[in-house]
Amino acid sequence: MKIIKNMTLALVFVVMMSGYVYTQKIIDIIHPVRLVAGQTADFKISDLYYAADYKIKFLPNKNLEVSFGYRDSLLRLTSKNDFEGITLLAFEYGKTTYQIPVVVGKVRYHTFTFKPTKPYKYLTVIGQFNGWSRQYTPMTDKNSDGTYEIDVPIEPGRYEYKFYGDGEEIVDYANKDSVPNGMGAYNSVIIIEKPFKNKVFLHNTGVKETKSYMLYHFFYENQGQAALIMKENVTVLLDNELVPESQIKVENNRITLNLERWGMKGNKLLRVAVTQNGQKSNWQYIFIQDGKPAGSGKFNWYDGIIYSIMIDRFKDGDKSINKPLVRDSVFPPANYNGGDFQGIIDKMNDGYFEKLGINTIWISPINDNPNTAYREYPSPNRWYTGYHGYWPISDTKVEEQFCTMKKMKELVNTAHKKRDQDSSRFCIPSCSSGTSLVEKTSRMVWYLGPPGWQKKP
Numbered sequence: 037m038k039i040i041k042n043m044t045l046a047l048v049f050v051v052m053m054s055g056y057v058y059t060q061k062i063i064d065i066i067h068p069v070r071l072v073a074g075q076t077a078d079f080k081i082s083d084l085y086y087a088a089d090y091k092i093k094f095l096p097n098k099n100l101e102v103s104f105g106y107r108d109s110l111l112r113l114t115s116k117n118d119f120e121g122i123t124l125l126a127f128e129y130g131k132t133t134y135q136i137p138v139v140v141g142k143v144r145y146h147t148f149t150f151k152p153t154k155p156y157k158y159l160t161v162i163g164q165f166n167g168w169s170r171q172y173t174p175m176t177d178k179n180s181d182g183t184y185e186i187d188v189p190i191e192p193g194r195y196e197y198k199f200y201g202d203g204e205e206i207v208d209y210a211n212k213d214s215v216p217n218g219m220g221a222y223n224s225v226i227i228i229e230k231p232f233k234n235k236v237f238l239h240n241t242g243v244k245e246t247k248s249y250m251l252y253h254f255f256y257e258n259q260g261q262a263a264l265i266m267k268e269n270v271t272v273l274l275d276n277e278l279v280p281e282s283q284i285k286v287e288n289n290r291i292t293l294n295l296e297r298w299g300m301k302g303n304k305l306l307r308v309a310v311t312q313n314g315q316k317s318n319w320q321y322i323f324i325q326d327g328k329p330a331g332s333g334k335f336n337w338y339d340g341i342i343y344s345i346m347i348d349r350f351k352d353g354d355k356s357i358n359k360p361l362v363r364d365s366v367f368p369p370a371n372y373n374g375g376d377f378q379g380i381i382d383k384m385n386d387g388y389f390e391k392l393g394i395n396t397i398w399i400s401p402i403n404d405n406p407n408t409a410y411r412e413y414p415s416p417n418r419w420y421t422g423y424h425g426y427w428p429i430s431d432t433k434v435e436e437q438f439c440t441m442k443k444m445k446e447l448v449n450t451a452h453k454k455r456d457q458d459s460s461r462f463c464i465p466s467c468s469s470g471t472s473l474v475e476k477t478s479r480m481v482w483y484l485g486p487p488g489w490q491k492k493p
């Protein structure tokens with residue numbers, strides 16, 4: 037008996053341990069963080085992903101100085117070595133090594149200069165790049181040669197600007213490029229060119245499958261490129277983990293990833309990007325389901341082409357239940373306009389969504405909203421109704437101007453019938469936020485969800 041008891045305890049321990057290991061897996065996709073070259077930035081690690089705890093260990097990175105405090109879970113990154121591009125910051129958690137993609141970009145400065153014809157006590161440059169602020173960019177003449185200067189950090193683009201001296205706006209007479217400012221005067225114009233002249237793009241050129249491998253093909257396009265790319269220029273992540281170089285082949289700007297099929301079960305995200313001489317390509321994101329790109333087989337939610345319906349504004353299918361608020365002060369576009377469940381059913385039966393290529397419908401909240409109006413606080417203080425559905429007052433009653441729960445079920449059944457006929461999808465009612473009803477409302481979402489979802493809580 038005692039042995040059995042001990043075995044039971046051991047079993048409980050094993051179960052607990054496996055539970056422990058399970059919690060040590062990061063499910064969230066960690067999105068790239070941005071850093072300015074040569075500068076330091078702080079990131080709250082819990083903003084990057086969720087985990088039961090943040091007892092993680094960062095591995096050294098040649099382009100980043102890294103410090104991490106367990107107590108405040110603050111990650112401090114400084115880019116070093118004048119690096120620009122994409123680098124992966126690796127950390128260990130549980131038994132897995134994860135990667136945080138870090139995108140480092142340099143800030144470009146433009147020097148504005150102005151040689152005034154008379155002395156100014158206070159001179160500054162104002163423009164679209166600084167919101168025409170008269171405070172942030174004062175100009176100085178450090179070498180006393182009569183020309184005032186300032187270096188302004190500025191993104192590529194076209195900007196209108198002026199100088200501002202002692203209460204007076206001054207056009208840059210040294211710059212011939214100016215445009216009327218709509219107030220009877222002129223603004224000077226400057227164009228800041230992009231730092232890289234070459235247009236680069238990473239193309240997804242398809243997938244092939246063999247018995248034990250999936251082969252993902254890409255082509256890196258870069259006209260005027262100095263040298264072909266090598267493996268070290270290619271960043272490949274499967275979920276948050278590094279795809280080792282042994283699985284990457286690069287030849288004449290063509291990239292092939294050889295991924296073993298057995299490791300590709302379930303839903304995964306493949307992310308690929310190229311960075312060369314500081315210039316970054318786009319990211320190619322490929323959602324994968326059991327090794328194949330989502331959409332190549334059975335329906336996946338990533339394939340959902342969503343039509344978002346605000347019920348009241350979509351189609352008035354049943355005029356007998358229209359009951360807009362009778363109140364002069366209600367702003368007419370903010371009153372009920374008559375859209376309802378019947379209108380959506382009619383359009384589904386018309387084949388309207390299929391013609392548009394829509395396979396998923398998302399409808400606004402269906403909960404009963406108050407039959408009164410509320411006034412917006414900021415001016416012009418108009419009165420609004422709850423036509424949008426985001427002011428729920430009941431977690432069981434359906435808004436009477438949309439119809440009844442019975443009609444809602446008819447809508448759901450119509451969508452299901454469509455799905456069974458031609459792979460159209462079902463609608464997901466939005467969940468209201470900011471009220472105590474959120475939890476209950478989201479249960480409603482589950483209950484109305486498609487097959488395969490949790491039926492009832």
Ligand SMILES: [Ca+2]
Pocket residue numbers: 176177178179180181182183184185
């Ligand atoms: Ca000067």
Ligand SMILES: [Ca+2]
Pocket residue numbers: 352353354355356357358374375376437
């Ligand atoms: Ca109606």
Ligand SMILES: [Ca+2]
Pocket residue numbers: 404405406407435436437
């Ligand atoms: Ca109501």
